[in-house]
Amino acid sequence: MIPRRTLAPGLEISRVLTGLWQIADLERDGRTLDLDAAARAMAPYAEAGFTTFDMADHYGSAEIVAGRFRRAVAPDAPVQYLTKWVPEPGPVCEADVSAAVDRACARLQTDRLDLLQFHAWTFADPRWLDALWLLEAQRDAGRIGALGVTNFDTAHLRVAIASGIRLVSNQVSGSLLDRRFTEKLGPYCAAHGVGLLCYGTVLGGFLSGRWLGAPEPDWDALETWSQMKYGRFIRAAGGWGPFQQLLQAAQTVAQKHGVSIATVASRWVLDQPGVAGVIVGARLAHSAHRADTARLFAFTLDDDDRARIADAQAALTAIPGDCGDEYRTPPFLTASGDLSHHVSQFPAPFTTRRGVDGRTLALSGTVWEPMAGYSRAVRKGNQISVSGTTATHGSRVIGGTDAAAQAHFVIDKLTGALQSLGGRLEDVVRTRIFVSHVDHWEPVARAHGERFGHILPANTLVEARLIGDEYVVEIECDAIVADTITNH
Incomplete structure (x- = not known):
């Protein structure tokens, strides 16, 4: 049994969500993906209890794949489809929001989105609030079941909540190495009934036995966008040496419990205040780690485990800022190291x-x-x-x-x-x-x-x-x- 958590009335999610962002990586540089095969590859996840899938409008064909799974593979399966809207910065109107919801519904082959998560590239332009109020109207009209955000820091989640916007979740980076979510955001979410959904819990695969004792990689020759991104996190946290100490501590804990480093890493995040679920990426039809991920709930971390991990974390440099700052202020901890592959321009707010x-x-x-x-x-x-x-x-x-x-x-x-x-x-x-x-x-x-x-x-x-x-x-x-x- 994979434990579940209620985010909103009628929306109960698996505490381990399956992330579909790697579909964009599989389609990188003009590569094509067999969309029907990818849709069929979702079925074993749902059958194993990982019934919640997370995607976005910019994750390549992820929404289309999920829509094919819904229609042709498992039309009656109790599956939750979480997606995101990540618009360019600048003015937003009712037609923009309606078109975004219509597009997501068409791709997912539904007339109502389970959860739509909104991302704002800048808070200096107050029009991000216009988008949220217009999304609230879409929810009131029955087009959206629940509304969340992604990569919001504590201050701006507070602004939204205090302004009466009914948010149920905030999706942010969270890992043994990136502990920003534990400082202010997690306690705030726990106090205000907002579920944290943490991605990057295994740092694109770096938090695994494959990298324990391995030489420092060529940072300019990594295999995936996720590795490029989280390679920047590792360097921002002090580099390969302190990271190896963290891996060794996680390995010691993993051996004690008979699980993997990745499982220990995700368990630690899942235990933090305010965390409703962790998002584990899937390379559909290419690789699967369902059995290993299910072991998350076969053990618990004790005080000695947490102390060992904390000792290794103490040698790390704290990732700067609050959650989401890696997308808004230098250093940009993105795959490319800037926002060039995300945003074309930032219009003047006034x-x-x-x-x-x-x-x-x-x-x-x-x-x-x-x-x-x-x-x-x-x-x-x-x-x-x-x-x-x-x-x-x-x-x-x-x-x-x-x-x-x-x-x-x-x-x-x-x-x-x-x-x-x-x-x-x-x-x-x-x-x-x-x-x-x-x-x-x-x-x-x-x-x-x-x-x-x-x-x-x-x-x-x-x-x-x-x-x-x-x-x-x-x-x-x-x-x-x-x-x-x-x-x-």
């Missing part, structure tokens, strides 16, 4: 135009700007000033009454204004924070510390009466950009 006296203005489109005669931000020469900013997007207040969530969204808007004028958050030299009540100072200050801790601008925080009872924080900032840009 509209810009020329002002008087050589200034460039950034405008957010709020009705208050023309009425009160101001801009969201102004650049003159190499200096940028951003107006007092609240947690407003369109007609909505973002973050509810959660002071930290409001503060994170405000800082996102500051970032978007700076980027629209050729600056970065790292260019900020002063921030001024106004809180509506002194009780809010600490969560707001902590949010400021999370986002500006590596920058350390001059800062002032005061209690002030804000315009609008719904707002608990307002922030403004000044920045100096290193090089003057005359054309924005």
Whole structure:
């Protein structure tokens, strides 16, 4: 029996999900895949109790393969199909969201998606929230059973949840080597009923006996995209030497329990707070490790096992940032080391135009700007000033009454204004924070510390009466950009 977990009413998943991302790798460089054979290869997984399959719109033919499995191989099987929508950054409208849902339904040969997971490439552009609200409307219309996200850090999962978006899951990287999910995200998810779905638990196969005692590979000649990606994680965590120590510790634990290194690695992740399931990739019709994976539930890690693993982990360098940062900030821990194979461009979050006296203005489109005669931000020469900013997007207040969530969204808007004028958050030299009540100072200050801790601008925080009872924080900032840009 493979244990199961309820993510949402009517959605019960296997605690080991079968990931279909490797279909894209099998189709790399123009290679073709026998889609019907791949669909038939899904059947043994479902029969063994691994009834939950995870895919995405950009995993090659994964959705099509799953649709053929649903229609021709196992039309009545109790199988869960989890997919993702990963749009390009920029504006999103109802037609875009409807088309994405229609496309996924057509490929999966269904009229209702079990779980749709959304990925945002940048939080500096507030339009990621538009996409989530439009997806909520699709759920209310019965086209989506449940809504999740993928690669959201703790701060922005908090922004979404505090804004009333009903998320049931967050899919992120998590492994013996990448422990970011255990720090803030896992406890937050456990406290708010959001199931963590962890991928990369075996680091593309690196967490296996094959690599124990092996010489450091030629990082430029790896076999799969997964190996290219997780090879970067290994190097970011300190390199091959500390990784070998981790492998040896996992091997000692594995021998004690009569299982594999990969099984120990996945068991450790599965035991962490907030984790609903681990995703183990399958190269359909090429290789299978179902029996080994099923051993996950034949043993438990004891205190000695966890201590041995922790000793090896202590020699590693922590992967930087929070979950999902590898897709948003350098170093990009992706297969190519950048976002070139994911995103074609990042449109400016706000509209810009020329002002008087050589200034460039950034405008957010709020009705208050023309009425009160101001801009969201102004650049003159190499200096940028951003107006007092609240947690407003369109007609909505973002973050509810959660002071930290409001503060994170405000800082996102500051970032978007700076980027629209050729600056970065790292260019900020002063921030001024106004809180509506002194009780809010600490969560707001902590949010400021999370986002500006590596920058350390001059800062002032005061209690002030804000315009609008719904707002608990307002922030403004000044920045100096290193090089003057005359054309924005």
